[in-house]
Amino acid sequence: MSAYPAAPPPGDAPSPLQAQLQFWAIARASLDYVRDTIEITRGPGELLDALIITAALDANMAPVKRAPELQQAYGGAQVSAPDDLRRPVSVNAVAQSLNLPFETVRRRALKxxxxxxxxIGPQGMVVPNSLTTSAADVAAQRGRYERAGRFYKTLKALGVAPPPAASDGAPAQPMIKAANWALSEYVLRACADLIGLTGNIISSRVLLELALVGARPLPTETLVAQSGTQLGRPVRATALAASLKLPRETVRRHVVALEGLGFCRRETDGVVVAVPDAMKPRLVELARANQGNLQRLLGSLARAGAVIDWEG
Incomplete structure (x- = not known):
């Protein structure tokens, strides 16, 4: 049985139940994609460092992303924007964009x-061209692009309409870097929302993994039916630590913190996600906002030639 419900036939209005299942299946697929992309970006390093670098680079590239001629010159797979086109960003702006304490980001940025x-200069942080052209970063760009292609196909199967083709056509070759810029914006926004729920980046990552691992064997219909009591099946701390590639004691500490917030509870066969009643309206609001973010993401990916590439 598929984890995701099938979309209604084209032209048919979904029933209220179908609409509810589609809504939460899109949210589930989005979280699955965000988790995978975080791990591709993280590589063998630390999660917080990867997010700080990503947020800083996203701000650095703002002048390039705004200028069509610069997008064409530096959005492809081969050439990366030179350092003099990268706009420095303050450590405080990076911290605010990630919903993190300034001092935490400052210490990490110095390291x-x-x-x-x-x-780090007088104007702020810059992620240099030497990093974005390294073999490891180029491989990560390709990995994120390929994972986004699978995400796109999942969304399409769920009934999320791809954007119409641009009248002037897409690029002859997909613009891998331009697609990665759009993907980074989407994932950074999702990460800031997740951090806002728990107040801690590692706790948010543990909660995300607990939800996805616990939900993995279950279809969306079952998850929606049980949402009043729990989300998914219990997961043992050892399995959670292995999936997260974190020490078991680190995971245990953050599980305790999540218990205190009401986001999980212990059972005889592991830890299971619980959704506090007071938090349910906010989760619905975040899931709705995600659908708007997805439309913006798909539009950017279409302009970068990624949608045509994946359709082909």
Whole structure:
């Protein structure tokens, strides 16, 4: 049985139940995609460092993303924008964009600069061209692009309409870097929302993994039916730590914190996600906002030639 419900036939209005299942299946697929993309970006490093670099780079590339001629020049797979086109961003702006404490980001940014992964000057942080053209980063760009292609096909199967083709046509070749810019914006927004729920980046990552691992064997219909009591099946701490690639004691501490917030509870066979009644309206609001974010993402991917590439 598929984890996701089938979309209604084209032209048929979905029933209220179909609409509810589609709504939560899109949210589920989105979280699955965000988790995978976080891990591709993280690689062998630390989660927080990867997010800080991603947020800084997203801000650095704003002048390039705004100018069509620069997008064409530097949005492809081969050439990356030179450092003099990258706009520095303050550490405080990075912290605010990620919903993280300033001091946490400042300490990490200094360590990243010492490791040569960013440059911190009077105007702020810059992620240099030398990093975005490294073999590891190019491989991560390709990995994120390919994972986004699978996400696109899942969304299409769920009835999310792809954007119409641009009148002037898509690029002859997909613009891998331009697609990655759009993907980073979407994932960073999702990460900030998740951090806002728990107030801690690692706790949010543990909660995301607990929800996805616990839900993995179940169809969306079952998850919607049980949402008043729990979400998915219990997961043992050892399995959760292995899936997260984190020490078991680290995971245990954050599970305790999540219990205190009402987001999970212990059972005899593991830990299961619980949704506090007071939090349900906010989760619905975030899921609705996600659908708007997806439309913007798909539009950007279409302009970068990714949608035509995946359709082909």
């Amino acid at each position: 990243l600069a010492q490791a040569g992964l960013c440059v």
